[in-house]
Amino acid sequence: xxxxxxxxxxxxxxxxxxxxxxxxxxxxxxxxxxxxxxxxxxxxxxxxxxxxxxxxxxxxxxxxxxxxxxxxxxxxxxxxxxxxxxxxxxxxxxxxxxxxxxxxxxxxxxxxxxxxxxxxxxxxxxxxxxxxxxxxxxxxxxxxxxxxxxxxxxxxxxxxxxxxxxxxxxxxxxxxxxxxxxxxxxxxxxxxxxxxxxxxxxxxxxxxxxxxxxxxxxxxxxxxxxxxxxxxxxxxxxxxxxxxxxxxxxxxxxxxxxxxxxxxxxxxxxxxxxxxxxxxxxxxxxxxxxxxxxxxxxxxxxxxxxxx
Amino acid sequence: xxxxxxxxxxxxxxxxxxxxxxxxxxxxxxxxxxxxxxxxxxxxxxxxxxxxxxxxxxxxxxxxxxxxxxxxxxxxxxxxxxxxxxxxxxxxxxxxxxxxxxxxxxxxxxxxxxxxxxxxxxxxxxxxxxxxxxxxxxxxxxxxxxxxxxxxxxxxxxxxxxxxxxxxxxxxxxxxxxxxxxxxxxxxxxxxxxxxxxxxxxxxxxxxxxxxxxxxxxxxxxxxxxxxxxxxxxxxxxxxxxxxxxxxxxxxxxxxxxxxxxxxxxxxxxxxx
Numbered sequence: 001x002x003x004x005x006x007x008x009x010x011x012x013x014x015x016x017x018x019x020x021x022x023x024x025x026x027x028x029x030x031x032x033x034x035x036x037x038x039x040x041x042x043x044x045x046x047x048x049x050x051x052x053x054x055x056x057x058x059x060x061x062x063x064x065x066x067x068x069x070x071x072x073x074x075x076x077x078x079x080x081x082x083x084x085x086x087x088x089x090x091x092x093x094x095x096x097x098x099x100x101x102x103x104x105x106x107x108x109x110x111x112x113x114x115x116x117x118x119x120x121x122x123x124x125x126x127x128x129x130x131x132x133x134x135x136x137x138x139x140x141x142x143x144x145x146x147x148x149x150x151x152x153x154x155x156x157x158x159x160x161x162x163x164x165x166x167x168x169x170x171x172x173x174x175x176x177x178x179x180x181x182x183x184x185x186x187x188x189x190x191x192x193x194x195x196x197x198x199x200x201x202x203x204x205x206x207x208x209x210x211x212x213x214x215x216x217x218x219x220x221x222x223x224x225x226x227x228x229x230x231x232x233x234x235x236x237x238x239x240x241x242x243x244x245x246x247x248x249x250x251x252x253x254x255x256x257x258x259x260x261x262x263x264x265x266x267x268x269x270x271x272x273x274x275x276x277x278x279x280x281x282x283x284x285x286x287x288x289x290x291x292x293x294x295x296x297x298x299x300x301x302x303x304x305x306x307x308x
Numbered sequence: 309x310x311x312x313x314x315x316x317x318x319x320x321x322x323x324x325x326x327x328x329x330x331x332x333x334x335x336x337x338x339x340x341x342x343x344x345x346x347x348x349x350x351x352x353x354x355x356x357x358x359x360x361x362x363x364x365x366x367x368x369x370x371x372x373x374x375x376x377x378x379x380x381x382x383x384x385x386x387x388x389x390x391x392x393x394x395x396x397x398x399x400x401x402x403x404x405x406x407x408x409x410x411x412x413x414x415x416x417x418x419x420x421x422x423x424x425x426x427x428x429x430x431x432x433x434x435x436x437x438x439x440x441x442x443x444x445x446x447x448x449x450x451x452x453x454x455x456x457x458x459x460x461x462x463x464x465x466x467x468x469x470x471x472x473x474x475x476x477x478x479x480x481x482x483x484x485x486x487x488x489x490x491x492x493x494x495x496x497x498x499x500x501x502x503x504x505x506x507x508x509x510x511x512x513x514x515x516x517x518x519x520x521x522x523x524x525x526x527x528x529x530x531x532x533x534x535x536x537x538x539x540x541x542x543x544x545x546x547x548x549x550x551x552x553x554x555x556x557x558x559x560x561x562x563x564x565x566x567x568x569x570x571x572x573x574x575x576x577x578x579x580x581x
Contacts, residue, residue, distance in 0.1 A: 023406070029485050030407030037398035038413065040454025044432065045420040051431035062437070108324060111317050118318075124568055125325045128332070131564055131571065133514035135532045136556035139539050140335045143546050151334045154351040183328065184575065191576050240424045243516050247536065261426040268430050269521060281427040292422050 049285070055278035062272060073275040083280055085255050086263040089170070093259060094238045096174045097181070102230060104178070105185025106223075110215065112186065113193045123190065126183030134180060138247025141176045145248070166253050173248050173257050177241060185230055192226030193219060232295045236288060260284050332557070339363070339551040346547045362551035372526040373552060376534035383449050383530060384512040390453035391508055392501070398455070399463035400489050404475065414464075417457040425517055433521050447522045448530075452512075459504045466500040467493055503574040506567060513560055531556045 031038075056073055060066040077083045108126065112119045129137060144151045145162035153159055162172045196219060204218045242261040245251060251258035251266060260280065268277035338346065339362055340355040366373040401407070402414050432451050433442075441447035470493060478488050494501070516532040523529040529537070535552045542548050564571055 026405060027407035030401045030405035030410065033397045033401035033405065033485070033489075034407075034413070036394040037455040037460060040394065040452075041417060041420060041457060044451040044454070045423060045428070045457070046416065048428050048431035048435070049423060051434065052427060055431065055434070062434075108321070111321055114317065116314065116317065122321050122325055124564075124572060126328055127572060127575065128328060128561070128564065130575070131510055131514075132557045132560055133516065133532050133535075135514070135516040136535055136553045137331070139535055139549060140331050140553050142539065143335065143338070143550060144331060146544075146546065149346065149351055149544070149546055151330075151351045179328070179331075182324075187572065187576050240426060242426060246516075246520075247539070261424070264426050264430070265517070265521075268433075274430060274434070277430055281430055284424060285422075285427050288424055289422050 052278045052281050052285075055274055056282050058275050058278075060274045062274065069275065073279045077276050077279040077283075082255070082258075083260075083263065083283075086258050086260045086280075089256065089258055090239060090241075090260045092170065093174060093177070093241060094235055096171070097177050097238050098231065098234050100174075101178045101181045101185050101234065102227075104182050105230070106189050108182065108186040109189030109193055110219075113190055123183075123186065126186050128183065129180045130184045134243035135247055137180065138176065138244040141179075141244075142248050145172055163249050164253050166256050169249050169253055169256050173245060176244050176248065177238070180244070181234065185234070188226055188230050189223065192223045196222050228295075228299075232291070236291060239284070239288060239291075332561075335550045336554050338547055339554045341547050343545065343547050362547050363555070365548060366551055366555065371534070371538060373531075373534055373538070373555065375526065376529055376531045377555065379445070379448075379528055380513060380530040380532075383445070384509055386449050387452050387512045388505060388508045390449075391456040391459055392505060394454055395456050395459040395463055395504070396489070396494065396501070398460045399467055400485075400493060402460065403464045403467035404488075404493075405485065417460055420457045421461070429517055429521050432518070436522060442522060443524050443528055445528050448519060448528055451518070456504075456508065459508065462504055463497070463500060466497050470496050502570055503577070506563075506571055506574050509563070510560060510571075 055066075057068060057070060058066040059069045059072070112123055142163070143149075147153060147159055147161050147164075150162075152162065160168070162168050200218060200222070201214060204214050209217065240261050241259050242265065245257055245259050245262045246265070249257045251262045261284070264277050264280045264284070267273050267280060334352070337355055338351065340358045340360070342357075342359050342361055345353075345355070365371070368374070398417075402410060402417075428451075436442055436447045436451070439447075441450065474492055474496070475488055478492050483491065514532065515530070516536070519530045519533045520536065523533060526534075535549075535556050538552050539549050
C-alpha cells in the first residue's frame, strides 16, 4: 500500500502540468461508466416519484386531459374512509404477522442451531416458500382454502368459507404471509445465534444458568441487532403486501383485507382514479421513508452509545 | 432424558417442515390428476392414474401458457444482463473512480431503495403509455433494464474491498479503467456477482405487479400474470390451475436445489427481496 502510494505521488509530481487534464479525463471516464445506470435511475426511479407527486394534484382518468385540482384528491382520500380502512387493515396485518413470524422464526432458529444432524436440510426446506413467486403460492393457497375441492376443508371434514367469511379472510391471508416468511426470519436468527461467541455461553453455563436462563439473559440480548433488522425489514415488506392479497381475496370481503398496496392498485387500474391513487402512493411513500429514517437514527444513536 | 428432548426437537422441526412442504406437495399432486378424479375423490388422494393432461392443455391449448414461459425467460435474461452489466459499471465508478458529484449521486441511489414498487407503478404506467409502449415487450422490460440501485450498492461494497495495489499494478502496466474492471475487478468478484445474478433471476421470475399493469391479453404477459388470469378464467378448474402454479414454481425450485448454498447465503447476506 505504502509503496504504491509513493509511486502514485511521484507520478503526480512528474505530470503536474497535465494533472488537471488527467483529472478531467478521469471525471469523463467516471460519468461514462455511470451513464447507463444513471439514465435508468433518473428516468425510472427519480422521475416517477416526481410524476406521482405532480399527479396527486391532478384529476386524470387517462381519457380526458389531466386537470389541476389542488388539494381535492387529498381531501377526498383523507375523508371518505376507504383509505383509512386500508391503513387500518395494513396495521392489523403488521400487528398479526410480525409477532407470529418473529416468534416462530426465533423458535425454529434455536432448535436448528443445536448442532443436530439434518439441520441444514431443514433450514433449506423452510426457505422454499420465500423464493417462489408470491402470486403463484397465493393461487395455491386459494385452492387450499377453496370451499369445495379445497385441501383444508378436506382435512377438517366440513365446509368453511375461509376467504369469503368476513371474520376469517384476514387471518387466513395473514397465515399465508406468515407461512411464506418464517423461513426467511429463521435464516437471520440462525446467523445471529451462530455469531454469539461460545465463551459467553460457556460463562453463562459456569454461572449456573439453565437453557431457559441462557436464552433470556444471554442469547436474546445479544440478538438485539438481528432482531432489529428482522423487525424493520418485515414491517417495511408487510406494508407493501400485494401479490397474496390479489390472488386470495382481491381486498374483500367487505374490504376486510384491502391493504394499502391493493387499494392503490384497484384505485388506479380498476377505477382509473389516478389522482386519488397517486395521493395514496405519496402517503405510503412518506410512511415508509419515515420508518427507514427512524431506523437509521436509532441505529446511529445505539452505535455511539455502545462505543462509550 | 437427553434423547427424549432430541426426539421432541426433531418432532417439532419435522412438523414445521411438513407444514412448509404440504402446499407444494398437495398442489403438485392435484396438477397430475384428471378433472374427473379431482371431482370424484378427496383432494388429498394420490393421483391415480397420473396424467399429464393438464400440462398438455396449458402448453398447447388456447391458454398460451407456453408463450408466457418464453416471455418470462426472455425478460429475465434481458433484465439480468442489463442490470448486471450496468450495475457493475456503475459500482466500479462509485467504488474506484473520482468525479465531481460522486458521493451525492450515490446517496441518491441509496435513497431510491426506499421507494415501494406500488408507488412506481402508477407513474411508470403513464410514462409508458405516453411512449406508446403499453402491452409491448419493451414496455415490460424497459423501466428495469438499466439500473438496479440495490445491485449497485452490493457490488460497490465488494469492489471497495479489493486491494488498491492490484488496481495500481494493472494501471502501471498500462491498463485503462475498462481493462482494470474486466481483467482485475470482475474476476475477483465472482461470489458477489453470482449472488446478484441469483437475486435478480429470482425476483424477475417472480415479479407480478408491473407485468400485470403493463400487459393486457396473452401477447406479452409473463407466467405469473398468466397464472393469475387462468385462475380467474377457469375458476374451480383446479387441476389446470395447479398445473399452472407448478410450472411457475418448479423452475425456481430446481434452481434452488442446484444453487441451494449460494441462495441461502445470498439471502442471509443481502436480506433480499
